[in-house]
Amino acid sequence: MNLDSLLEIVNSKLLTMQSRPLSWAERLILRGIWDDCTYNQMAQEGGYSPGYLSNVVAPELCQRLSMLIDRRVNKRNCRGLLEQYAACLNTEKLPSEQFPANFYSNVSYSHVSQDMLPCFPSGSVPLGSPFYIEDSALKAIIREEITKGGALVRIRAPRENGKTSLLLRILDYANSINYRTASLNLEQVDSTILSEPNRFLRWLCANVTRQLQLQSNLDEYWDEDLGAKVSCTLYFQDYLLEHINSPLVLALDEVNQIFEYPGVAKDFLPLLRSWYEEAKRLPIWQKLRLIVVKSTEIYVPLQLNQSPFNVGLPVVLNEFNLQQVQQLAQRYRLNWNSGQEAKLLMAMVGGHPSLIHTAIYHLSRGEITLAQLLETAPTSTGIYCHHLQRLWATLQEQPNLAIALSQVINASQPVQLEPILAYKLKSMGLIKLDGNKATLSYQLYQNYFNNCVYLAS
Secondary structure (H helix, E strand, C coil), X not given: CCHHHHHHHHHHHHHHCCCCCCCHHHHHHHHHHHCCCCHHHHHHHHCCCHHHHHHHHHHHHHHHHHHHHCCCCCCCCHHHHHHHHHHHHHCCCCHHHHCCCCHHHHCCHHHCCHHHCCCCCCCCCCCCCXXXXXXXXXHHHHHHHCCCCCCEEEXXXXXXXXXXXXXXXXHHHHHHCCCEEEEEEHHHCCHHHHCCHHHHHHHXXXXXXXXXXXXXXXXXXXXXXXXXXXXXXXXXXXXXXXXXXXXXXXXXXXXXXXXXXHHHHHHHHHHHHHHHHHCCCCHXXXXXXXXXXXXXXXXXXXXXXXXXXXXXXXXXXXCCCHHHHHHHHHHCCCCCXXXXXXXXXXXXXXXXXXXXXXXXXXXXXXXCCHHHHHHHCCCCCCCCHHHHHHHHHHHHHCHHHHHHHHHHHHCCCCEECCHHHHHHHHHCCCEEEECCEEEECCHHHHHHHCCCHHHHC
Protein backbone atom coordinates (compact mmCIF):
# COMPACT_ATOMS: atom_id res chain seq x y z
CA MET A 1 0.00 0.00 0.00
CA ASN A 2 1.37 3.42 -0.91
CA LEU A 3 1.71 6.24 1.61
CA ASP A 4 -1.12 8.38 0.20
CA SER A 5 -3.61 5.53 0.59
CA LEU A 6 -2.40 4.83 4.11
CA LEU A 7 -2.73 8.51 5.09
CA GLU A 8 -6.35 8.48 3.95
CA ILE A 9 -7.02 5.40 6.09
CA VAL A 10 -5.40 7.05 9.11
CA ASN A 11 -7.40 10.24 8.56
CA SER A 12 -10.63 8.29 8.32
CA LYS A 13 -9.93 6.37 11.52
CA LEU A 14 -8.91 9.50 13.41
CA LEU A 15 -12.22 11.09 12.54
CA THR A 16 -14.11 8.06 13.88
CA MET A 17 -12.28 8.68 17.18
CA GLN A 18 -13.64 12.26 17.15
CA SER A 19 -10.10 13.52 16.62
CA ARG A 20 -8.93 16.00 14.02
CA PRO A 21 -7.39 14.78 10.74
CA LEU A 22 -3.65 14.90 10.11
CA SER A 23 -2.25 18.41 9.84
CA TRP A 24 0.06 19.47 7.06
CA ALA A 25 3.03 19.31 9.42
CA GLU A 26 2.09 15.79 10.54
CA ARG A 27 1.82 14.66 6.92
CA LEU A 28 5.23 16.21 6.28
CA ILE A 29 6.73 14.16 9.12
CA LEU A 30 5.13 10.92 7.92
CA ARG A 31 6.41 11.48 4.40
CA GLY A 32 9.83 12.19 5.85
CA ILE A 33 9.72 8.97 7.86
CA TRP A 34 8.82 7.03 4.70
CA ASP A 35 11.78 8.59 2.92
CA ASP A 36 14.10 8.05 5.92
CA CYS A 37 14.69 11.80 6.34
CA THR A 38 16.01 13.62 9.38
CA TYR A 39 13.97 16.34 11.08
CA ASN A 40 16.40 18.90 9.65
CA GLN A 41 15.60 17.67 6.13
CA MET A 42 11.86 17.69 6.82
CA ALA A 43 12.09 21.22 8.22
CA GLN A 44 13.95 22.49 5.17
CA GLU A 45 11.33 21.02 2.87
CA GLY A 46 8.38 22.39 4.79
CA GLY A 47 9.79 25.73 5.96
CA TYR A 48 9.57 24.83 9.64
CA SER A 49 12.21 24.93 12.36
CA PRO A 50 13.64 21.46 13.19
CA GLY A 51 12.89 21.98 16.87
CA TYR A 52 9.22 22.67 16.16
CA LEU A 53 8.84 19.42 14.21
CA SER A 54 10.86 17.22 16.61
CA ASN A 55 9.75 18.73 19.93
CA VAL A 56 6.18 19.85 19.26
CA VAL A 57 4.57 18.12 16.27
CA ALA A 58 6.27 14.68 16.35
CA PRO A 59 5.53 13.76 20.02
CA GLU A 60 1.85 14.59 19.60
CA LEU A 61 1.67 12.73 16.29
CA CYS A 62 3.19 9.62 17.90
CA GLN A 63 0.72 9.88 20.78
CA ARG A 64 -2.24 10.12 18.41
CA LEU A 65 -1.06 7.19 16.32
CA SER A 66 -0.40 5.14 19.47
CA MET A 67 -3.97 5.69 20.62
CA LEU A 68 -5.27 4.84 17.16
CA ILE A 69 -3.49 1.51 16.64
CA ASP A 70 -3.06 0.45 20.28
CA ARG A 71 0.71 0.21 19.92
CA ARG A 72 3.43 2.56 21.13
CA VAL A 73 4.63 4.48 18.07
CA ASN A 74 7.93 6.28 17.65
CA LYS A 75 9.90 7.58 14.67
CA ARG A 76 11.81 4.33 14.28
CA ASN A 77 8.86 1.91 14.27
CA CYS A 78 6.19 4.20 12.80
CA ARG A 79 6.31 2.92 9.22
CA GLY A 80 6.24 -0.76 10.13
CA LEU A 81 3.39 -0.40 12.62
CA LEU A 82 1.23 1.65 10.27
CA GLU A 83 1.74 -0.84 7.47
CA GLN A 84 0.74 -3.68 9.82
CA TYR A 85 -2.28 -1.65 10.90
CA ALA A 86 -3.41 -1.16 7.30
CA ALA A 87 -2.89 -4.85 6.56
CA CYS A 88 -5.01 -5.83 9.58
CA LEU A 89 -7.77 -3.51 8.40
CA ASN A 90 -7.75 -5.10 4.98
CA THR A 91 -8.15 -8.57 6.48
CA GLU A 92 -10.59 -7.36 9.16
CA LYS A 93 -8.36 -8.72 11.92
CA LEU A 94 -7.41 -5.54 13.71
CA PRO A 95 -7.36 -6.45 17.44
CA SER A 96 -8.88 -3.19 18.66
CA GLU A 97 -11.92 -3.64 16.43
CA GLN A 98 -12.79 -6.93 18.16
CA PHE A 99 -14.15 -4.89 21.08
CA PRO A 100 -17.73 -3.61 21.04
CA ALA A 101 -18.28 0.13 20.50
CA ASN A 102 -19.08 0.75 24.18
CA PHE A 103 -16.14 -1.30 25.50
CA TYR A 104 -14.25 1.60 27.05
CA SER A 105 -17.28 3.05 28.80
CA ASN A 106 -18.15 -0.30 30.43
CA VAL A 107 -14.81 -1.33 31.87
CA SER A 108 -12.25 0.25 34.16
CA TYR A 109 -9.11 1.75 32.67
CA SER A 110 -7.08 -1.02 34.29
CA HIS A 111 -8.18 -3.34 31.46
CA VAL A 112 -7.15 -0.96 28.68
CA SER A 113 -3.73 -0.90 27.03
CA GLN A 114 -1.48 1.65 28.71
CA ASP A 115 -0.73 3.20 25.32
CA MET A 116 -4.35 4.31 25.03
CA LEU A 117 -4.72 5.92 28.44
CA PRO A 118 -4.94 9.72 28.64
CA CYS A 119 -1.93 11.32 30.26
CA PHE A 120 -2.20 13.17 33.56
CA PRO A 121 -3.19 16.75 32.66
CA SER A 122 -0.03 18.63 33.57
CA GLY A 123 1.28 21.58 31.60
CA SER A 124 0.11 22.40 28.09
CA VAL A 125 -2.31 20.16 26.19
CA PRO A 126 -0.46 18.69 23.17
CA LEU A 127 -1.51 19.46 19.63
CA GLY A 128 -4.19 17.09 18.37
CA SER A 129 -5.17 15.93 21.85
CA PRO A 130 -8.86 14.96 22.06
CA PHE A 131 -8.84 16.46 25.56
CA TYR A 132 -8.31 20.03 24.40
CA ILE A 133 -11.49 22.12 24.63
CA GLU A 134 -11.30 24.79 21.97
CA ASP A 135 -12.78 28.27 22.04
CA SER A 136 -13.71 28.54 18.37
CA ALA A 137 -14.59 32.23 18.49
CA LEU A 138 -11.31 33.18 20.16
CA LYS A 139 -9.34 31.00 17.74
CA ALA A 140 -10.90 32.75 14.75
CA ILE A 141 -10.11 36.21 16.15
CA ILE A 142 -6.45 35.38 16.78
CA ARG A 143 -6.01 33.68 13.41
CA GLU A 144 -7.33 36.75 11.67
CA GLU A 145 -5.13 39.07 13.73
CA ILE A 146 -1.80 37.37 13.00
CA THR A 147 -2.44 37.71 9.26
CA LYS A 148 -2.25 41.50 9.68
CA GLY A 149 1.08 43.22 9.11
CA GLY A 150 2.86 44.21 12.32
CA ALA A 151 0.24 42.57 14.54
CA LEU A 152 0.74 42.21 18.29
CA VAL A 153 -1.34 39.70 20.26
CA ARG A 154 -1.03 39.76 24.04
CA ILE A 155 -2.38 36.83 26.02
CA ARG A 156 -2.79 37.23 29.75
CA ALA A 157 -4.14 34.81 32.31
CA PRO A 158 -3.12 33.29 35.64
CA ARG A 159 -0.99 30.17 35.62
CA GLU A 160 -2.65 26.87 34.60
CA ASN A 161 -5.32 28.58 32.54
CA GLY A 162 -4.30 27.30 29.10
CA LYS A 163 -2.06 30.06 27.73
CA THR A 164 0.67 27.79 26.40
CA SER A 165 -1.85 25.31 24.98
CA LEU A 166 -3.42 28.15 23.02
CA LEU A 167 0.01 29.39 21.92
CA LEU A 168 0.89 25.95 20.49
CA ARG A 169 -2.21 26.09 18.33
CA ILE A 170 -1.52 29.62 17.10
CA LEU A 171 1.96 28.58 16.02
CA ASP A 172 0.62 25.45 14.36
CA TYR A 173 -1.82 27.56 12.37
CA ALA A 174 0.95 30.01 11.42
CA ASN A 175 3.07 27.14 10.15
CA SER A 176 0.12 25.73 8.21
CA ILE A 177 -0.16 28.97 6.20
CA ASN A 178 3.60 28.92 5.52
CA TYR A 179 4.59 31.64 7.98
CA ARG A 180 7.94 31.34 9.72
CA THR A 181 7.74 30.92 13.48
CA ALA A 182 10.05 31.31 16.46
CA SER A 183 8.95 30.53 19.99
CA LEU A 184 10.87 31.46 23.14
CA ASN A 185 9.93 30.57 26.69
CA LEU A 186 11.55 33.12 28.98
CA GLU A 187 11.50 30.66 31.87
CA GLN A 188 14.42 28.99 30.08
CA VAL A 189 16.69 32.03 30.22
CA ASP A 190 19.62 31.78 32.64
CA SER A 191 19.53 34.32 35.46
CA THR A 192 23.02 35.51 34.48
CA ILE A 193 21.66 36.47 31.06
CA LEU A 194 18.63 38.19 32.55
CA SER A 195 20.83 40.27 34.79
CA GLU A 196 22.23 42.30 31.87
CA PRO A 197 20.14 43.86 29.06
CA ASN A 198 22.90 43.52 26.46
CA ARG A 199 23.32 39.79 27.09
CA PHE A 200 19.58 39.22 27.07
CA LEU A 201 19.05 40.97 23.72
CA ARG A 202 21.91 38.99 22.19
CA TRP A 203 20.31 35.82 23.58
CA LEU A 204 17.03 36.80 21.95
CA CYS A 205 18.64 37.42 18.56
CA ALA A 206 20.73 34.24 18.71
CA ASN A 207 17.74 32.03 19.50
CA VAL A 208 15.51 33.50 16.80
CA THR A 209 18.37 33.14 14.31
CA ARG A 210 18.78 29.48 15.21
CA GLN A 211 15.07 28.73 14.88
CA LEU A 212 15.00 30.41 11.48
CA GLN A 213 17.99 28.26 10.47
CA LEU A 214 20.07 31.29 9.49
CA GLN A 215 23.76 31.84 10.05
CA SER A 216 24.46 33.88 13.18
CA ASN A 217 25.67 37.35 12.26
CA LEU A 218 25.46 39.11 15.60
CA ASP A 219 28.94 40.58 15.76
CA GLU A 220 28.51 42.36 12.43
CA TYR A 221 25.41 44.20 13.64
CA TRP A 222 26.25 44.72 17.32
CA ASP A 223 27.71 48.16 17.91
CA GLU A 224 28.58 49.37 21.40
CA ASP A 225 28.34 52.99 20.28
CA LEU A 226 24.75 52.47 19.09
CA GLY A 227 23.76 50.48 22.16
CA ALA A 228 22.09 47.09 22.62
CA LYS A 229 18.51 48.15 21.78
CA VAL A 230 19.43 49.79 18.49
CA SER A 231 21.77 46.91 17.61
CA CYS A 232 19.02 44.38 18.32
CA THR A 233 16.53 46.37 16.24
CA LEU A 234 18.90 46.63 13.29
CA TYR A 235 19.67 42.91 13.51
CA PHE A 236 15.97 42.09 13.20
CA GLN A 237 15.29 44.74 10.56
CA ASP A 238 18.31 44.42 8.28
CA TYR A 239 19.17 40.77 8.77
CA LEU A 240 16.43 38.49 10.08
CA LEU A 241 13.37 40.07 8.47
CA GLU A 242 15.30 40.84 5.30
CA HIS A 243 16.38 37.22 4.84
CA ILE A 244 12.97 35.57 5.10
CA ASN A 245 10.35 35.69 2.37
CA SER A 246 7.26 35.27 4.54
CA PRO A 247 5.89 36.78 7.76
CA LEU A 248 7.54 35.82 11.05
CA VAL A 249 5.42 35.00 14.10
CA LEU A 250 7.58 35.55 17.18
CA ALA A 251 6.01 34.09 20.32
CA LEU A 252 7.34 35.09 23.73
CA ASP A 253 5.95 32.89 26.49
CA GLU A 254 6.13 33.65 30.22
CA VAL A 255 7.28 37.23 29.64
CA ASN A 256 6.50 37.91 33.29
CA GLN A 257 9.79 36.14 34.12
CA ILE A 258 11.72 39.28 33.25
CA PHE A 259 9.66 41.42 35.62
CA GLU A 260 12.02 40.37 38.40
CA TYR A 261 14.91 41.93 36.46
CA PRO A 262 14.04 45.65 36.20
CA GLY A 263 17.11 46.49 34.14
CA VAL A 264 16.09 44.09 31.37
CA ALA A 265 12.38 44.81 31.68
CA LYS A 266 12.84 48.59 31.32
CA ASP A 267 14.78 48.07 28.08
CA PHE A 268 13.08 45.07 26.52
CA LEU A 269 9.39 45.87 27.02
CA PRO A 270 9.61 49.36 25.44
CA LEU A 271 11.65 47.76 22.63
CA LEU A 272 8.74 45.44 21.79
CA ARG A 273 6.44 48.45 21.78
CA SER A 274 8.80 50.32 19.42
CA TRP A 275 8.82 47.38 16.96
CA TYR A 276 5.03 47.41 16.94
CA GLU A 277 5.06 51.14 16.21
CA GLU A 278 7.74 50.77 13.51
CA ALA A 279 5.38 48.59 11.48
CA LYS A 280 3.25 51.69 10.89
CA ARG A 281 6.23 53.46 9.39
CA LEU A 282 8.47 50.87 7.74
CA PRO A 283 7.03 48.03 5.59
CA ILE A 284 9.79 45.62 6.63
CA TRP A 285 8.43 45.54 10.20
CA GLN A 286 5.02 44.45 8.94
CA LYS A 287 6.60 41.02 8.46
CA LEU A 288 6.85 40.66 12.24
CA ARG A 289 3.83 39.39 14.18
CA LEU A 290 4.38 39.42 17.95
CA ILE A 291 2.63 37.20 20.48
CA VAL A 292 3.33 38.11 24.10
CA VAL A 293 2.15 35.70 26.79
CA LYS A 294 2.31 36.47 30.50
CA SER A 295 0.86 35.26 33.77
CA THR A 296 0.89 38.75 35.34
CA GLU A 297 1.58 37.57 38.87
CA ILE A 298 3.95 40.52 39.41
CA TYR A 299 2.98 44.17 39.05
CA VAL A 300 5.43 46.23 36.98
CA PRO A 301 4.68 49.94 36.42
CA LEU A 302 5.54 51.14 32.92
CA GLN A 303 4.97 54.44 31.18
CA LEU A 304 1.89 54.16 28.99
CA ASN A 305 3.74 55.10 25.81
CA GLN A 306 6.42 52.44 26.43
CA SER A 307 4.35 49.44 27.41
CA PRO A 308 3.54 46.65 24.94
CA PHE A 309 0.68 45.62 27.21
CA ASN A 310 -1.75 48.37 26.21
CA VAL A 311 -1.51 48.02 22.41
CA GLY A 312 -2.41 45.28 19.97
CA LEU A 313 -5.08 42.63 20.45
CA PRO A 314 -5.73 41.75 24.12
CA VAL A 315 -6.74 38.12 24.65
CA VAL A 316 -8.44 37.08 27.86
CA LEU A 317 -8.88 33.35 28.27
CA ASN A 318 -12.37 32.40 29.32
CA GLU A 319 -13.14 29.76 31.89
CA PHE A 320 -15.05 26.65 30.86
CA ASN A 321 -18.82 26.94 30.78
CA LEU A 322 -21.17 24.10 31.74
CA GLN A 323 -21.37 22.79 28.19
CA GLN A 324 -17.59 22.64 27.86
CA VAL A 325 -17.21 20.82 31.18
CA GLN A 326 -19.73 18.23 30.00
CA GLN A 327 -17.91 17.99 26.67
CA LEU A 328 -14.60 17.26 28.39
CA ALA A 329 -16.26 14.68 30.65
CA GLN A 330 -17.70 12.98 27.58
CA ARG A 331 -14.25 12.76 26.00
CA TYR A 332 -13.09 10.99 29.15
CA ARG A 333 -16.11 8.68 28.74
CA LEU A 334 -17.94 9.92 31.82
CA ASN A 335 -21.73 9.85 31.63
CA TRP A 336 -22.49 13.41 32.73
CA ASN A 337 -25.35 14.05 30.34
CA SER A 338 -27.68 15.41 33.02
CA GLY A 339 -25.26 18.18 33.90
CA GLN A 340 -25.72 17.62 37.62
CA GLU A 341 -22.19 16.31 38.18
CA ALA A 342 -20.68 19.17 36.19
CA LYS A 343 -22.64 21.70 38.24
CA LEU A 344 -21.42 20.18 41.51
CA LEU A 345 -17.80 20.31 40.36
CA MET A 346 -18.15 23.87 39.10
CA ALA A 347 -19.66 24.94 42.41
CA MET A 348 -16.27 24.07 43.93
CA VAL A 349 -13.77 25.22 41.25
CA GLY A 350 -15.82 27.32 38.83
CA GLY A 351 -14.72 26.86 35.23
CA HIS A 352 -10.96 26.85 35.96
CA PRO A 353 -9.62 24.76 33.02
CA SER A 354 -6.80 23.01 34.85
CA LEU A 355 -8.79 22.28 38.01
CA ILE A 356 -11.71 20.93 35.97
CA HIS A 357 -9.41 18.82 33.81
CA THR A 358 -7.57 17.36 36.79
CA ALA A 359 -10.81 16.38 38.50
CA ILE A 360 -12.30 14.73 35.42
CA TYR A 361 -9.08 12.83 34.79
CA HIS A 362 -9.13 11.30 38.29
CA LEU A 363 -12.86 10.57 38.12
CA SER A 364 -12.48 8.85 34.75
CA ARG A 365 -9.97 6.42 36.21
CA GLY A 366 -12.37 5.33 38.94
CA GLU A 367 -9.85 6.24 41.64
CA ILE A 368 -12.29 8.42 43.55
CA THR A 369 -15.98 9.32 43.54
CA LEU A 370 -17.20 12.84 42.90
CA ALA A 371 -18.43 13.10 46.51
CA GLN A 372 -15.01 12.06 47.84
CA LEU A 373 -13.23 14.44 45.48
CA LEU A 374 -15.32 17.42 46.55
CA GLU A 375 -14.90 16.58 50.23
CA THR A 376 -11.09 16.39 50.07
CA ALA A 377 -10.52 19.04 47.38
CA PRO A 378 -9.74 21.96 49.76
CA THR A 379 -7.34 19.92 51.92
CA SER A 380 -3.64 19.12 51.84
CA THR A 381 -4.47 15.52 50.86
CA GLY A 382 -6.81 16.33 48.00
CA ILE A 383 -6.07 16.33 44.28
CA TYR A 384 -5.43 20.10 44.29
CA CYS A 385 -2.85 20.07 47.09
CA HIS A 386 0.09 21.20 44.92
CA HIS A 387 -1.94 23.98 43.29
CA LEU A 388 -3.09 25.27 46.67
CA GLN A 389 0.35 24.98 48.27
CA ARG A 390 1.89 27.00 45.42
CA LEU A 391 -0.59 29.81 45.99
CA TRP A 392 -0.06 29.69 49.75
CA ALA A 393 3.71 29.88 49.31
CA THR A 394 3.28 33.08 47.28
CA LEU A 395 1.06 34.55 50.01
CA GLN A 396 3.62 33.68 52.66
CA GLU A 397 6.30 35.51 50.67
CA GLN A 398 4.08 38.59 50.35
CA PRO A 399 2.24 39.16 53.65
CA ASN A 400 0.39 42.20 52.31
CA LEU A 401 -1.31 39.93 49.79
CA ALA A 402 -2.24 37.46 52.53
CA ILE A 403 -3.82 40.26 54.58
CA ALA A 404 -5.79 41.52 51.58
CA LEU A 405 -7.01 38.02 50.75
CA SER A 406 -8.05 37.51 54.37
CA GLN A 407 -10.20 40.63 54.12
CA VAL A 408 -12.00 39.18 51.11
CA ILE A 409 -12.47 35.78 52.76
CA ASN A 410 -13.91 37.21 55.97
CA ALA A 411 -16.20 39.79 54.33
CA SER A 412 -19.88 39.10 53.79
CA GLN A 413 -19.97 41.46 50.81
CA PRO A 414 -17.54 42.40 47.99
CA VAL A 415 -14.51 44.30 49.28
CA GLN A 416 -12.63 47.24 47.79
CA LEU A 417 -8.88 46.63 47.94
CA GLU A 418 -5.86 48.80 47.26
CA PRO A 419 -5.49 48.69 43.43
CA ILE A 420 -2.07 47.02 43.20
CA LEU A 421 -3.05 44.33 45.73
CA ALA A 422 -6.29 43.69 43.85
CA TYR A 423 -4.32 43.46 40.59
CA LYS A 424 -1.91 40.90 42.03
CA LEU A 425 -4.60 38.72 43.63
CA LYS A 426 -6.61 38.77 40.43
CA SER A 427 -3.51 37.86 38.44
CA MET A 428 -3.02 34.84 40.71
CA GLY A 429 -6.62 33.81 40.03
CA LEU A 430 -7.63 34.15 43.67
CA ILE A 431 -10.22 36.91 43.29
CA LYS A 432 -12.61 38.30 40.73
CA LEU A 433 -13.32 41.99 40.35
CA ASP A 434 -16.65 43.64 39.66
CA GLY A 435 -15.66 47.25 39.17
CA ASN A 436 -13.39 47.91 42.13
CA LYS A 437 -15.00 45.31 44.41
CA ALA A 438 -13.34 41.94 45.00
CA THR A 439 -14.88 38.54 45.70
CA LEU A 440 -13.16 35.18 46.05
CA SER A 441 -12.90 33.25 42.79
CA TYR A 442 -13.94 29.77 43.95
CA GLN A 443 -15.34 27.94 46.93
CA LEU A 444 -12.17 25.86 46.85
CA TYR A 445 -10.14 28.88 47.92
CA GLN A 446 -12.68 29.90 50.55
CA ASN A 447 -12.53 26.49 52.21
CA TYR A 448 -8.75 26.06 51.97
CA PHE A 449 -7.47 29.50 52.93
CA ASN A 450 -10.08 29.99 55.61
CA ASN A 451 -8.37 27.16 57.47
CA CYS A 452 -4.83 28.47 56.99
CA VAL A 453 -3.35 29.64 60.26
CA TYR A 454 -1.18 32.08 58.33
CA LEU A 455 -4.13 33.98 56.96
CA ALA A 456 -6.09 33.78 60.17
CA SER A 457 -3.27 35.47 62.04
